[in-house]
Structures are given as structure tokens and as C-alpha cells.
Amino acid sequence: MKALFKTAILSSALALGVGLAGPVAAQDDSIYIPNLAYRTGPFASTGTPLMNGQRDYIMMLNERDGGLNGVKLQYDECETGYNTEKGMECYEKTKARAVVTQPWSTGITLQVLPKSNVDKIPILAAGYGFSPMSDGKVFQWAYNPPSSYWDGASMILQNISGGDLASLKGKKIAFLHLDHPFGKEPLPLLEAMAKKHGFTLVPIPVGLTEMQNQSAQWLQIRRERPDFVIMWGWGAMNAGAITEAVKTKYPMNQFVGVWWSGHDGDMKLVGDAGKGYRSISWSVPNSESGLMQDIKKYVVDAGKSQINQGEGEFDSVFYQRGLMISLMLVEGIKVAQDHFDVRAPNPEQLRWGLENIKLDEARLKELGADGMLVPFSTSCSNHTGHGGGWILEWDGAKFVKASDLLQPDRAEIEPLELEKAKEYADANAPWPVNEECKM
Template sequence: MKLNYTTALAAGILSAGIAAPALAQEVLKLPNMSYRTGPFAATGTPHMNGQLDYMTMLNERDGGIGGVRIVFEECETGYNTEKGVECYEKLKSEGALVTQPWSTGITLQVLPRTNVDEIPMFAPGYGFSAMQDGRTFKWAFNPPTSYWDGASMIMQGISDGNLDSLNGKKIAFLHLDHPYGKEPLPLFETLAETHGFQFLPIPVGLTEMQNQSAQWLQIRRERPDFVIMWGWGAMNAGAITEAVKTRYPMEQFVSVWWGAHEPDLKLVGEGAKGYRAISWNFVDSESKLMQDVKTHVIDAGKSQLNQGAGEFDTTAYQRGILMSVILAEAVEAAQEEAGTPMITQEQLRKGLESVNIDEARLAELGAEEMMAPFAMSCSNHTGHASAWMIEWDGEKFVKVSDLLTADRAVIDPMVEKASADYAAANQPWQMNDDCAE
């Protein structure tokens, strides 16, 4: 029997920093898999803090969502896939409305379970890119944009919109040797074959993240025209440090959004000037959204964020805020459609398909220019938001492009094939035949 809410005594509610109500009451259980420990904690923690603080802010400012308080319990995985599966089973047994895997490896392990258990999976900006296909992946969502979208936008950014100009050039792909790092490989390989550039994958093992001398020796030897980084945690700081030390031209060094992490760049400061990343969010600490979080959570002493380290002003922390914005919008949409604040997993799934964060809604949220508008639907579980190319100016990231948009003509046929292959390999597989789009 699926649980659509949890009734609990105050002493029994563990909400990772969100105060429990004084009396027993109905709550919305929206747990998160976190990794505040391990080699990825430095980048994982600010994202977790941002996600948690937005939900705390809704509790403090609005009394929750639809008048029902949120329990945003965390289950620590250390970015370990086995622990992630254990967290999934634990949270499922407790009646979670949603699962948030927070790792592409965990996502791939949990994905078939969610299709059987009928629990929405919310993987904002990560996971299996083919999850955009809502007809095949009825319960999985990866808004506002996917890794294949991100790779496409990076290629447009480094080619000034003309990928044929990369013909004959060499592009190194420095990536974590993990499902996350391997996820964009099919798209890069397709683009290399189509546009005639040489694609050189350079994997970084989990034990090599802080000592990448072998990888950067290969980069010095190969002399690529661009290095694209798909790293996380300690790997990013190690790569940026090595790039500066080996004097690789920073304007030729570009990362996916996880590499837009100010603490890593501040380690080398001016030395990293010119380094770029594609990013679907942009920092605006003076926005109404962020000031509401500051007033109701930070200043009230209800946050775990590291104020002394300036975490509030980082891309990672504010990206975490926006991740929870998207989930909260889905909950609200589900409540409106269901006509009740106490929604089921199925109703939340439909709420996710109804998310429409347009310019007007961004203005209402106080988040103009912090992210691009996007909308999801029955068949589109990603939304395909545009993103900016941002650049390190020696002290902070600045926007250096207009919004870039992924090439759907290349990506969508790849998604169609990947989705069909996945469903065929995981029979019996539940499809969503209600999608008429």
C-alpha cells in the first residue's frame, strides 16, 4: 500500500534541520539522498544545503506547501551506489513521495525499481539523459536540462555556433571514470563523427582525483585544442590546479555545470582566469528569492551553510535552492490538480509533468536571470532549459554568452533509440501510453 503522507509525533520526525511541529500532524515527506561525507562532500554539501534551506524557508515563511509542512529528511550515501540503493529502500518503506538519488550511478540502479514501485524520481540536472522520454520513463524526471543537452551547448559555445569549424581539431574529454563521467560519451562521439574533430576521452579514476599527473602529461603530449571536463568533487579542484601548473590555456578549458564551483577556482585565483563552464543557473544573492532565504533561514539560524566561507554566494548553493524550487513547484501543481494538499506519488508525478516555470513565474519567485524558463509535459520529462556559458574573471563567474540551446535534431533521435534499447533490456517495462504528444 502506498503512503501519500506521514503522520508522526514531533519526537519522531527527523528532518535534517527542519524543526518538527509541536503536535502530531500531516506532513509532506520529500526526502533527499545526500553526501556530506566522502571525496565529493566539498561539492555535495553546498548543493544539499541549498536544497534543504529552500524547503526550510517554505516551512518558515509559508507554513510549508499548500499549508502542509515539509519533512526534507536526508539519507547519507557518501556518493556510494550500494548505500544509495539502501537509502532508496529505507525511504520507500517510510512512505516517501519522491526519490532524489543525487548520483548518476545511483540513478541507474534505482531507475528500474521506481518504475515497478511507482515512485517519482527527481534528478535535477543529472542522471540518464534518455529520461527526457516521458512515455518510456514514466516515473523519472531530470529537469531543467540533461547531460546530453549540456554537452551540445558546450560544443556550440566553443564553436561559436558552428560545429563544422571544429573540423580537424582535437578535443580532450577529461572525465570521472564513473557512470556520471561516461554519460555524455555517446553524444560527443556522434558529434565528432559528424563534424570531423578528433575526440580523446581521458578518464580519471576515483583514486586519481587529487593526483592527475598522468592525465595532464597526456594532455601536454596531445596538445588538444580544447579540454572539456566532466568532473565532480576533488577531481575538479585537482584538474584546475594541474591546468594552471602546466600552463594549459584556460580559455580552452571548459566544464559542465558541476565545474562552476567558486572554491575550486579561488584556489588559483587569477591563474584560472578565462576558465569557462556551461551553467543552467547563475548567482544573484540580491534577488528576492535569495533574500527571502537569508531572512527566514540564514539570519534565523536555521541553516547548515558555511557563512564564513561565503557559501551563500556560490553557484552550487544557489543551484541547490533552484533544485528545490522546481520540486516545490511540482508539489504545488499536484495539489492544485488533485484538489488536496495531501498528494500521492501518482499525483506528484503528474505535478512534475505540469511544471511550467516561465518568465512570469520566475518573476513571482524573485529569480529572474537566475535560470532560464522551461516547462515539462507527459512526454518531456526534462524541459530542456537553455544555459549560459560563464567565465571565471579571477574573482567570480560572469556571463559571457546569451542563452545557449541544445540541438534537438541530434539529441532526440539518440534519446529515442536509447529509450527503446533500455525498455527492451528491462522487460517487462511499464510504458506510459497516456502520452499523446
């Protein structure tokens, strides 16, 4: 960082702190980071620890360092309840001051996406959203690091096949998914993989009104007798599915979910009966890390966190994943600060920062987060990074890392990404494409 940051003097007006929107500050005094949060509704149990984590990382930087390179980070939440209409209202409400938007729903992301080329505000959809957003040439303002849903589906298939997808030939895989854009997102890849590798894919949707009562879905699973169940669930759906699986005695070692289906709170409902359940994950909790000790010192022990300490939220997968999401965003902001020699990057400068992230093992260690996040880097053409993931397994009390780092089969995925990105651009013509983006 250049010399101007070394002599930066913080304004007393910045004492507002994290989470308070407050009046509009003077340019360069703060960086406004809105989050389209959901602490209410059927997804609150999973949304709350994630938002707590995102909030606490920003709070820690403000408390420990006075912000980022002498500039306060102004975190603000607008409650959506995971509702797409409310999400769009929040987007419109916050976009005037926002350096970034974080939609926190695949449905909201898909609605914001066409606006990105007009409003020119980067979309950060960490580990969610439309998988072809990886193609930075087509989706110039959208980022979904460190791994996409299609990456996740590929890694799950690798895991259940023992690394040899040919072994899935003749097998049956049930795809239990939320009947929502999020749940349908991996279907194009799974259908293509089923056709290529000769397994039968049985999609089983769960409606928003069925999340807590999935008796019909699990009756179908008992009837189909699949070799594996892959779950693309969220919120109350996960708890409902885990409970039904235990009730019907479905083998937990044949049940594996996406990273949003690996929530400690859901598994604690069944305890030992859930042993063997797995989820793919691009983050791993490490409460002894340097970062977590700073979070504890400057935020939790200082009484400035909203976490539920009695329920072990500090040690949970989702709380610490929320921290990693803010870490990725802040890294993009810092890259933009350094490159453009500015205190408070504008959205276009942050766009450049987000496509020049390099969170390798050395940088993660420097941030005190070694082992907590898959190493990855982004570029003009690669807005995801495709860092891979680990398998987490429930041991009856907590999730533990149960695999080496897995990598998605990019040779299988990339052609489909390019095809679907082009389809999207053609369907929304005229759609600007960055022809200068070569790498």
C-alpha cells in the same frame, strides 16, 4: 489553490521543522521529501553546498509560509557518501514514506530506475542521471529537468565552436571525465557529434583514486595538444584538474566544464590563474533577488542554515543551484496540489505534477527567482524541459554570466535519446511504456 487550503490549520506536531524525520505524521499533515545526500567522502566539497541549498529552500517555505499551501514540507537527508551501495540502502530506507526520491548520483539513479515502475515513486535527478530519461513515454517515473547531460554537451560544443560546429572539423577535443557512470554519460552524443562534424575526440578517464593526482592525465593532454579540453568532473576531481591545468599552463580559455565542474571553491584554489575557465550552467547566482533576501531573512540570519558564511557560500553557484533544485521540486508538488485538490499529494499525483511544470520567466519572477534558473516546462513526453543554459566564466574571484541563453541542438539529440531509450526498454523487458503519452 482551492478553498480548503485557505482555512488549513497547522498541527502543533509539525513544529519539528525541516531536516528532522521524526515519527510518521498523519496523512495530509506533512509532505516527506528525502534526499540521498553526500556530505562526506571525496565529493563532500561539492555535495555540501548543494544540500545546504536544497535544505534552506524548504526551511524558508516552512518558516515564511508555514509550508506549502498550509502543509509542512519535511526535508530529510540519508547520507550516501556518493556510494551506490549506500545510496540503494538509503532508497530502501526512505521509500515507504517518500513522495519522491532524489538519488544524487548517476550511478544510484541507474540502480533506482528499474525499481521506479514497481515502487511507483518519482525520481527527481535535476540536471543529472541518464539523458534518455527525457523520454517520458518510456521513463514514466523519472525526471531530469531543466537540461540533460546531452543538452549540456551540445551547448558546450556550440560555445567552443562559436555557434558553427563545422568550424570544429580537424580539431582535437580532449574529454577529461570521471571514470564513473556520471563521467561516461555524454560519450554517446560526443562520439556521434565527432563523427558527424569531423573533430577528434580523445576520452581521458580519471579514476576515483586518481582525482587528486592527475599527472598522468595531464601528461597525455600535453602530448595530445588538444584545441579544447571539456571536463566532466565532480568533487575532488575538479580541484585536481584545475590545479594541474594551471601548473602545466594550459590555456584557460580553452578549458570548459559541465555544470558540476563550475564550483567556486575549486576555482578559489587558483584565483587569478583560473581566469577564463568556463562552465555551462542552467542556474546563475543572484544574491540580490527577492528569493535570496527571504532565504537570508528567514533562514541564514535566523541562525537556521548550515552554510559556511565565512567562505561566501551564500553567494556561490552550488548553494544557489541547490535552492533552484528544491524550487523545481516544490513547484511540481504545488501543481499536483492544485490539480488534484489535495493537501499532500501521493507519489502518483506528484508524478503528474512533475510533468506539468511551467517555470516560465513570469513564474520565476513571481517566486523571486528571476534570472536564477533557465525557464522551462515539462510534459508527459518531455521529462527534462530542455531549458538550455548560460556560460559562466571565472573572473579570478567569482563566476559571472558570459553568454546569452544557449539552447541544445534538439534535432541532433532527440533521435539518439529515442534510440537509447528503446535500447534500455528492450534490454529490461518487459518494460512498461505509456502508449497514451502523445505530447
